[in-house]
Amino acid sequence: MPISLLPTRRTALVSAGVLALRPTFALAAESDADPHRVALLSDPHIGETTEAKDKDCNMADRLKAVVAEVAKLTPRPACAVVNGDLAHKTGTAAEYKLFAALVEPVRAAGVPLHLGLGNHDNFTRFAEGLEKLRPKDKPVEGKQVTVIEMPRANLFVLDSFDPKNAVGGILGATQLKWLAAELDARKTKPAVVCVHHPLQFDAPKSGRANGIADTTDFWPVLKDRAWVKAFVFGHTHTWRLAERDGIHLINLPAIGYPFAKTEVSGWVDAHFTEKGVKLEVRALDPKHAKHGDKAELTWRKG
Ligand SMILES: [Zn+2]
Numbered sequence: 001m002p003i004s005l006l007p008t009r010r011t012a013l014v015s016a017g018v019l020a021l022r023p024t025f026a027l028a029a030e031s032d033a034d035p036h037r038v039a040l041l042s043d044p045h046i047g048e049t050t051e052a053k054d055k056d057c058n059m060a061d062r063l064k065a066v067v068a069e070v071a072k073l074t075p076r077p078a079c080a081v082v083n084g085d086l087a088h089k090t091g092t093a094a095e096y097k098l099f100a101a102l103v104e105p106v107r108a109a110g111v112p113l114h115l116g117l118g119n120h121d122n123f124t125r126f127a128e129g130l131e132k133l134r135p136k137d138k139p140v141e142g143k144q145v146t147v148i149e150m151p152r153a154n155l156f157v158l159d160s161f162d163p164k165n166a167v168g169g170i171l172g173a174t175q176l177k178w179l180a181a182e183l184d185a186r187k188t189k190p191a192v193v194c195v196h197h198p199l200q201f202d203a204p205k206s207g208r209a210n211g212i213a214d215t216t217d218f219w220p221v222l223k224d225r226a227w228v229k230a231f232v233f234g235h236t237h238t239w240r241l242a243e244r245d246g247i248h249l250i251n252l253p254a255i256g257y258p259f260a261k262t263e264v265s266g267w268v269d270a271h272f273t274e275k276g277v278k279l280e281v282r283a284l285d286p287k288h289a290k291h292g293d294k295a296e297l298t299w300r301k302g
Contacts, residue, residue: 032075035151039070039080039111040268042196042234045120045256046087046102048094057257057265059088062284063102066255066267069282071109077269079148080111081157083234083252084118084196091122096129103133117144117161118196118235119169140178147182152272153190153229156182160197160212168209169197169235171218180221187227190299192277194232198251199244211235222247226302230277238263239281239290246300253281253290264290275299 046052050060070080082103087095106113115133117123123142127134135146140159148155156179160169171179183191199219200211212218222228223245230248237254253264266283276298283291 033078033110034075034271035078036272037073037075037077038150038155038270038272039073039077040083040194040232040250040252040270041066041070041080041255042083042252042267043085043118043237043254043256044082044099044102045085045254046095046099048088048092048098050098052088054088055257055259055261059256060098060102062255062257062265063099065284066282067103067105070111070267071105073269076109076111078112078150079114080106081114081148081155081194081232082116083157083194083232084116084160085120085234085254085256086115086117086126087120087122088256089120091117091120091125093125093129096126100130100133114146114148114155114157115144116157116194116196117159119161119165119167121161123159123161123163140175143172143175145175145178147186149186150272152274153192153277154186155192155194157194160195162213165209165213168200168203168211168213169195170209170213171195172214173217176214176217176221183221183225183228187225189227190229190272191225191227192230192232193222193228196233197235198233199231199249219245226300229299230297237265239268239293241279241295241297248277248297250279250297253283255284264288264293266291 044063045059144159146157162170198211199215203209203213232250234252237259239253240251242249264283269280271278279295281293
């Protein structure tokens with residue numbers, strides 16, 4: 001038999017179903033990613049079933065739509081970040097199982113996915129259920145953190161889940177010490193820090209903070225390092241841009257549902273430039289007035 005008629009290893013694997021989830025085009029397209037493009041996602045709030053709803057929104061359908069859009073972006077983004085509140089309520093095993101199934105098309109398209117945790121998550125069940133979505137390197141015990149090195153910026157994805165507070169968040173001394181060291185090891189490139197919760201300077205050290213309970217410890221870590229240029233957060237389910245101490249504050253819209261019906265839901269397409277970042281809102285409802293909202297942010301000096 002001529003050797004050319006023998007099945008290749010790949011054909012054999014495909015016929016065995018091994019490569020069924022990873023189509024050939026995804027493998028071929030890996031070199032086509034735009035190294036400066038990032039899909040910024042937040043607050044998908046996935047329930048235990050595909051029928052789960054909150055505020056008249058079906059969260060699974062909405063994440064499915066965003067995932068489908070991100071998975072077919074051309075050029076492909078260098079990565080996608082989901083900035084916390086992956087789960088609807090308390091981060092149950094069923095919520096994380098469904099979340100993993102829903103985000104699979106992004107991974108199958110070859111887009112690395114990075115996750116942060118928020119107040120509706122649960123670190124222990126997340127770590128048990130979504131181990132395959134966690135980085136191999138786990139530098140902060142009991143926290144989901146990662147550094148994404150890109151050509152024009154480094155992204156630091158943190159974990160503000162506080163097991164003692166169902167609404168607010170906390171970073172904690174260990175995570176902040178790690179963050180300071182990781183920032184100091186990367187002084188030559190702009191740094192962008194992602195946390196689920198917003199800043200809350202008057203948050204009590206304990207009790208019912210709605211933002212980051214230890215903001216007064218956290219903010220100086222960013223403010224006093226001139227190469228930190230932006231702080232990205234979710235939690236409020238609103239799309240807003242602001243600035244503090246020259247650092248851009250980027251509030252991502254929610255995917256799962258808006259608290260106020262008029263607020264835009266969706267995700268943000270980010271493109272890092274030499275001097276800052278270009279942002280574009282991708283609304284779930286293409287007729288929403290904020291769909292296609294664009295902003296070009298310039299980094300502070302230093
Ligand atoms: Zn949320």
